[in-house]
Amino acid sequence: MNNPYLPLPMKLVKNFTETEDKLIHTFTLEFQSEEDEKSFAYTPGQFAELCVFGKGEAPFGIASSPTEKGQLKFSVAKVGVVSTALHLMEEGATVGVRGPLGNSFPMEDLKGKNLVVIGGGFAFTTLRALSTYILHPDNRADFGDLTVIYGARNPGLLLYKEELAEWEGRSDINLVQTIDRPADGWDGRVGFIPAVVEEVAPSAENTVAIICGPPVMIKFTMPVLEKLGFKPEQTIMSLENRMKCGIGMCGRCNVGSQYVCKDGPVFTRSQLLELPNEY
Amino acid sequence: MSGIENAVQDAAKKLLAENKVDVVIGFAQGSQPLRSTPAFIRKPEEAEKLTWNCTCENNLANYLRKKEQKIGVVVKGCDSRSILALMKENQINRDNLYIIGVPCSGMIDRKQVADLCEGKEIIAAECTDDALVLKGHDFEKTVNIVDVLHRSCAACTHKNPVIYDEMVAEAVTEQKEDFADIEAFEAKSTAERRAYLSQELSKCIRCYACRNACPMCYCEQCFVDCSTPEWVGKSASDIQDNMLFQAVRVFHGAGRCTDCGACERACPMGIDLRILTRKLVKDAKELFDAEAGVKMEDKPALSTFESDDPQPFLVKE
Amino acid sequence: MIITKQDIPNFLDSLKNNYQVFAPVKQDNYTMFKAITSGSDAILDYSNSKIPPKGILFPQTEELFSYKVDKQGAHLEEKIDSEQKVIFGIRPCDAKSIALLDNVFNNDKYEDPYYLTRRENTVLVGIGCNQPQSTCFCTSVEGGPFDTTNLDLLLVDIGDKYVVEVLTDKGKKVLTSAACSDASEADKQAAAKTKESATVVSKVNLDGLKQKLDSNFYDEIWDSISEKCIGCAACTYSCPTCHCFDIVDEAKDCDGCRVRNWDSCMFPEFTIHGSGHNPRPSGKERFRNRVMHKFKYFIDVNNATACVGCGRCIQNCPVNLDIREVLADIQGSEARSVS
Numbered sequence: 065m066n067n068p069y070l071p072l073p074m075k076l077v078k079n080f081t082e083t084e085d086k087l088i089h090t091f092t093l094e095f096q097s098e099e100d101e102k103s104f105a106y107t108p109g110q111f112a113e114l115c116v117f118g119k120g121e122a123p124f125g126i127a128s129s130p131t132e133k134g135q136l137k138f139s140v141a142k143v144g145v146v147s148t149a150l151h152l153m154e155e156g157a158t159v160g161v162r163g164p165l166g167n168s169f170p171m172e173d174l175k176g177k178n179l180v181v182i183g184g185g186f187a188f189t190t191l192r193a194l195s196t197y198i199l200h201p202d203n204r205a206d207f208g209d210l211t212v213i214y215g216a217r218n219p220g221l222l223l224y225k226e227e228l229a230e231w232e233g234r235s236d237i238n239l240v241q242t243i244d245r246p247a248d249g250w251d252g253r254v255g256f257i258p259a260v261v262e263e264v265a266p267s268a269e270n271t272v273a274i275i276c277g278p279p280v281m282i283k284f285t286m287p288v289l290e291k292l293g294f295k296p297e298q299t300i301m302s303l304e305n306r307m308k309c310g311i312g313m314c315g316r317c318n319v320g321s322q323y324v325c326k327d328g329p330v331f332t333r334s335q336l337l338e339l340p341n342e343y
Numbered sequence: 344m345s346g347i348e349n350a351v352q353d354a355a356k357k358l359l360a361e362n363k364v365d366v367v368i369g370f371a372q373g374s375q376p377l378r379s380t381p382a383f384i385r386k387p388e389e390a391e392k393l394t395w396n397c398t399c400e401n402n403l404a405n406y407l408r409k410k411e412q413k414i415g416v417v418v419k420g421c422d423s424r425s426i427l428a429l430m431k432e433n434q435i436n437r438d439n440l441y442i443i444g445v446p447c448s449g450m451i452d453r454k455q456v457a458d459l460c461e462g463k464e465i466i467a468a469e470c471t472d473d474a475l476v477l478k479g480h481d482f483e484k485t486v487n488i489v490d491v492l493h494r495s496c497a498a499c500t501h502k503n504p505v506i507y508d509e510m511v512a513e514a515v516t517e518q519k520e521d522f523a524d525i526e527a528f529e530a531k532s533t534a535e536r537r538a539y540l541s542q543e544l545s546k547c548i549r550c551y552a553c554r555n556a557c558p559m560c561y562c563e564q565c566f567v568d569c570s571t572p573e574w575v576g577k578s579a580s581d582i583q584d585n586m587l588f589q590a591v592r593v594f595h596g597a598g599r600c601t602d603c604g605a606c607e608r609a610c611p612m613g614i615d616l617r618i619l620t621r622k623l624v625k626d627a628k629e630l631f632d633a634e635a636g637v638k639m640e641d642k643p644a645l646s647t648f649e650s651d652d653p654q655p656f657l658v659k660e
Numbered sequence: 661m662i663i664t665k666q667d668i669p670n671f672l673d674s675l676k677n678n679y680q681v682f683a684p685v686k687q688d689n690y691t692m693f694k695a696i697t698s699g700s701d702a703i704l705d706y707s708n709s710k711i712p713p714k715g716i717l718f719p720q721t722e723e724l725f726s727y728k729v730d731k732q733g734a735h736l737e738e739k740i741d742s743e744q745k746v747i748f749g750i751r752p753c754d755a756k757s758i759a760l761l762d763n764v765f766n767n768d769k770y771e772d773p774y775y776l777t778r779r780e781n782t783v784l785v786g787i788g789c790n791q792p793q794s795t796c797f798c799t800s801v802e803g804g805p806f807d808t809t810n811l812d813l814l815l816v817d818i819g820d821k822y823v824v825e826v827l828t829d830k831g832k833k834v835l836t837s838a839a840c841s842d843a844s845e846a847d848k849q850a851a852a853k854t855k856e857s858a859t860v861v862s863k864v865n866l867d868g869l870k871q872k873l874d875s876n877f878y879d880e881i882w883d884s885i886s887e888k889c890i891g892c893a894a895c896t897y898s899c900p901t902c903h904c905f906d907i908v909d910e911a912k913d914c915d916g917c918r919v920r921n922w923d924s925c926m927f928p929e930f931t932i933h934g935s936g937h938n939p940r941p942s943g944k945e946r947f948r949n950r951v952m953h954k955f956k957y958f959i960d961v962n963n964a965t966a967c968v969g970c971g972r973c974i975q976n977c978p979v980n981l982d983i984r985e986v987l988a989d990i991q992g993s994e995a996r997s998v999s
Binding site for chain 3: 065066067068069070071073075096115117118119120121122141143144147158160279304305306308309311312313314315316317318319320321326340342343
């Protein structure tokens, strides 16, 4: 019997300070063998439990795309025991990874569709995985237009700045970056995500919106999407309830009869409207 | 007893009818023999649900912290002491509280009653003023209430509420403090005491019923639940950790614990918790002359400092 | 088959040669299931154990694996308990609860090797309930005092002996080490009579309850129903179907190990997010989730009610919050489906 509680030991090859406030680090982990990598076949939108031996484990969305071979990326905010220990880890150390866990973005269903990816703050991790996957030459032709609307409180809090710069120069992605308030050295767009989505006004026709961000951003963006004609089944979200086991047994992450870890974390808005508001 | 019950009902009915309170918290008949249950009465006509007998064991002060509503509450001596202690800690706004005081002759200990019935199930019980009539499938038994009082009631020195807006019956006679039980425990060797506590705490399942039943345990995050740092291990199989949990809990209650016995009654595993809580009650009294929840003007024992405070824990005198 | 009560200690002692034997034993004035060192430790006149025997398959604290980390990486050693076990004297309600737990630890996507290995290697020897307690309501939740669900053997107490019903091959094998004789016609009749006379007095009406819960999440009844709950885990830890747990790293009895402990949905920390947001912020939401989990969510997922009517939560609640009354109150309430 396969033991879903055993982590895969991986090597931390990069511990990168992602944001100016230093509260978010991006960790690049390397598979120790080809076998390990094979056993970890994943799809954008899935998550994994990262473990620091001696401290415990905690769930994080996978920020890398399966098209980036040999490694996994996680962007982690410093909030608890495990994340703090991760932040302090030296490159070369061993980190445990358990997964991939959860469902994923419905990649098959998204094929042939235009995509509007909306992200706020540090909830951009699995959206990076999704965008990177779609932009890969093997996959790009499978999808329609790709619009990415990404905002943070200030420029220093935007994740993946180098990649954003690279995406700006590409013609197969329409990247809209925004920050909440004007800041020195920022000549880009200023405004909250809901307002920016309204300005950009993506067409809902043959389009799916995928949205991840803080609850308040989601709350105010939903009416905008509705106004633009996005139906609940055209809107996809990812939940972040507290989890432990990641395999639907420990009982804490349920929203109604659905376990976010096993049956989610990705749900359409129409699915969520059927569930109680416990997230 | 029925006189008190009627008086409690009348008081509650009046408070609700005159809109002086939003809710009256008292006791109602429970779902099992020898059980009553906390009841939240909001309409005058529901006041008749309120009951008073020797099974009204819960400390209702536990339901009064940080409440916005106007509350009427039925209290025993111990409940009233907890209320007073909580007022000192700014957990209760006295202006929003109407206290219906009941002089208390003590509540029974279900565990002792079960022992007297040799573990056979009691399927019906009747409380009279001083006796319990118990019925099982194949037995009937009458026991005197004084013989099965909970130990904290048997040792109680404040049967009459210390604070109230109205008292529904004549005061009962108080008795003197007697710490013979704790003195006997103190007289044991360290090894004996450790062995006894280990045996008791080996039964702990970490359900935290003791903590949650205690009106004085209201930390926003209890130290046992804290993960940064993790002060104490979470597994119930570790007796040391169980001991640490109780030790810190009772120390935190030093000078605040009124020995109401709510923790011990709540424990599903029958752990002798009072040996610890009462030891601290004795220490607070002897070392600091502090008695929790008796006088509003007394300062909390652990929040004051006098230069001549005894320091036997710190310095060998 | 027939086994006399006098022969039970010898039977258990002989089982100990091949199995770890768990049986009801006395602790204070209640009963607990424990691994016995002698067959005579087992008590036979008990109502039910204080804490259900689920902990034999799903221990309150369990090491999942230990590890060592050095320059070469991490070395893990999983601790799967594959010892053969017998649970002697389990009541039918508790045996049924294990069938429910099987759904949890073997769900549509994952298998829990710790639970399932123990489960596979454990023989359940039940003793029927001649005199159900006043808090028992097994017959309301598709059980009964002599229900055989999940049991390998069922013993029916007919005085100084038991009539043994062999239900599985596993049970048959266990019985080979017992001094059994064939049941006479009189014994069989006595057993039938015993079964007939065992009455479960307490009833809970589940008719239409699920439909009610399907639509009453936002009903006002949840405000009042849980008002007296003090938020401890006396109910969940004494519940044979509760399965929530936490996973932590420890370094006390090992260099480093990952441990799982029972946890409870009644605790605020159970669901709190790293951000401080709590989807079930007060006792009301937590109590509602507990009721919903047992009488709606579990049915949605596994087509079974996650309650076996053992009555432990009723007996152990410090404030006498009685699940039978809670369900009756819900049945009597008006459904309201909007927030």
